[in-house]
Amino acid sequence: MNETTITDWDDAYANAAHIPGAEAYPPKWAADAGKFRSSWADKDIDVSYGNSPRQCFDLFFPKHSSRGLVVFVHGGYWLRFDKSYWSHFAQGALERDWTVCLPSYDLSPDVEIAQITRQIGSAIQFAAKEVEGPIRLSGHSAGGHLVTRMVCQNAPVATSVLDRVEAVLSISGLHDLRPLRNTSMNASFKMSEDQAIAESAALTQPAIECAVTAWVGAQERPEFVRQSELLSNAWPNAKFHAAPGKHHFDVIDDLLDADSELTDVLLSR
Numbered sequence: 608m609n610e611t612t613i614t615d616w617d618d619a620y621a622n623a624a625h626i627p628g629a630e631a632y633p634p635k636w637a638a639d640a641g642k643f644r645s646s647w648a649d650k651d652i653d654v655s656y657g658n659s660p661r662q663c664f665d666l667f668f669p670k671h672s673s674r675g676l677v678v679f680v681h682g683g684y685w686l687r688f689d690k691s692y693w694s695h696f697a698q699g700a701l702e703r704d705w706t707v708c709l710p711s712y713d714l715s716p717d718v719e720i721a722q723i724t725r726q727i728g729s730a731i732q733f734a735a736k737e738v739e740g741p742i743r744l745s746g747h748s749a750g751g752h753l754v755t756r757m758v759c760q761n762a763p764v765a766t767s768v769l770d771r772v773e774a775v776l777s778i779s780g781l782h783d784l785r786p787l788r789n790t791s792m793n794a795s796f797k798m799s800e801d802q803a804i805a806e807s808a809a810l811t812q813p814a815i816e817c818a819v820t821a822w823v824g825a826q827e828r829p830e831f832v833r834q835s836e837l838l839s840n841a842w843p844n845a846k847f848h849a850a851p852g853k854h855h856f857d858v859i860d861d862l863l864d865a866d867s868e869l870t871d872v873l874l875s876r
Contacts, residue, residue, distance in 0.1 A: 613774035617790050619790075619828060619829070621828070622831075623856075624745070632689075633692065636692040636693065639695045640691055640695050643697070644665070644691075644697070646692045649665060649668040650668065651665070654702070656710070656726075656734075657730075659713050661712060663711055665735075667694070667706065667707045668706050669706060672742065674703070674740060674741075675706070675740030676734060676742045677706065677742075677743045677789045678731055678743070679693060679747075679750070680745070681750050682749040682750045682751070683748065683749060684749050685723055685796070685867065686715055690710060690711040691711075692814040693709055697862075698863050698865075699865045699870040700743075700862070703870070703874055708730070712730070715797075720796060721806055723753065724806060725755050725763045727753045727756075728764045731744070731757060732764060741773045743874060744772060745862075746776075747778045747799020749781060751778050751779055751782075752781040752808065754775050754776070755775060757769075758813050758817060758819070759808050759812070759813060762814055773820070774820075775819045777819070777820070779823050779831050780821060781831075782808045782838040783809045783834060784804075784807045786830065795828045808838060808841075809837045809841040810841075812842065816844070819842055819844065820846045820848060821835035821848070822858070823835040823848070823849055823858065824853030824855060824857070826852060835849075
């Protein structure tokens with residue numbers, strides 16, 4: 608979809624309004640995540656990586672020797688949710704013997720998106736000190752934006768940590784933030800054109816050579832499909848995949864399955 612054809616930008620980025628039964632997903636995520644946290648024995652909950660209460664992460668350790676660190680960054684348009692909704696999505700990677708980190712972060716309008724980017728950089732650097740080996744980054748929606756930002760040329764991550772990043776999986780990510788300025792959400796973001804450009808992965812280049820996949824549900828809003836295609840066109844060697852039959856809320860479900868194609872894209876290198 609060409610941007611000039613869009614007259615209702617709020618609708619263009621509205622997911623729940625176009626997913627039947629959308630209201631049932633957040634409480635189900637929270638319930639499933641709570642059950643998973645209770646049942647998984649080897650974990651470290653609420654590890655602080657920054658100065659505010661939300662700057663903390665959960666670490667889940669595999670039952671066998673760890674092969675490295677997977678980070679999953681949640682979405683919610685930088686406005687909502689925290690790590691407690693997503694714990695169960697660590698399951699697939701854990702079953703393949705990866706340690707999984709799920710960070711929370713401060714939300715808009717309390718902080719700008721650029722500050723959230725810096726917080727995720729801090730979280731990854733802190734977790735990287737705790738877990739040896741290669742690093743794989745994954746994120747959903749706004750989290751997809753945040754993990755691609757971690758490997759940009761202007762990323763807030765030390766070279767020593769970047770050198771360990773082998774793969775980035777952006778699921779339904781947002782890679783050009785300029786259109787978000789046209790939505791009512793920008794009342795919270797307060798994002799200028801220059802700030803949107805600086806925070807857009809597709810408008811810069813990666814700082815390292817690593818596998819990058821822009822994965823999106825084929826049934827998502829056209830703007831989300833376009834955003835993923837944009838990154839795959841802008842970055843050398845970045846791949847695009849549209850998962851058949853998936854929408855914005857169920858496109859991450861295959862992270863639960865150690866043998867799924869989605870988990871395989873993240874972990875098989």
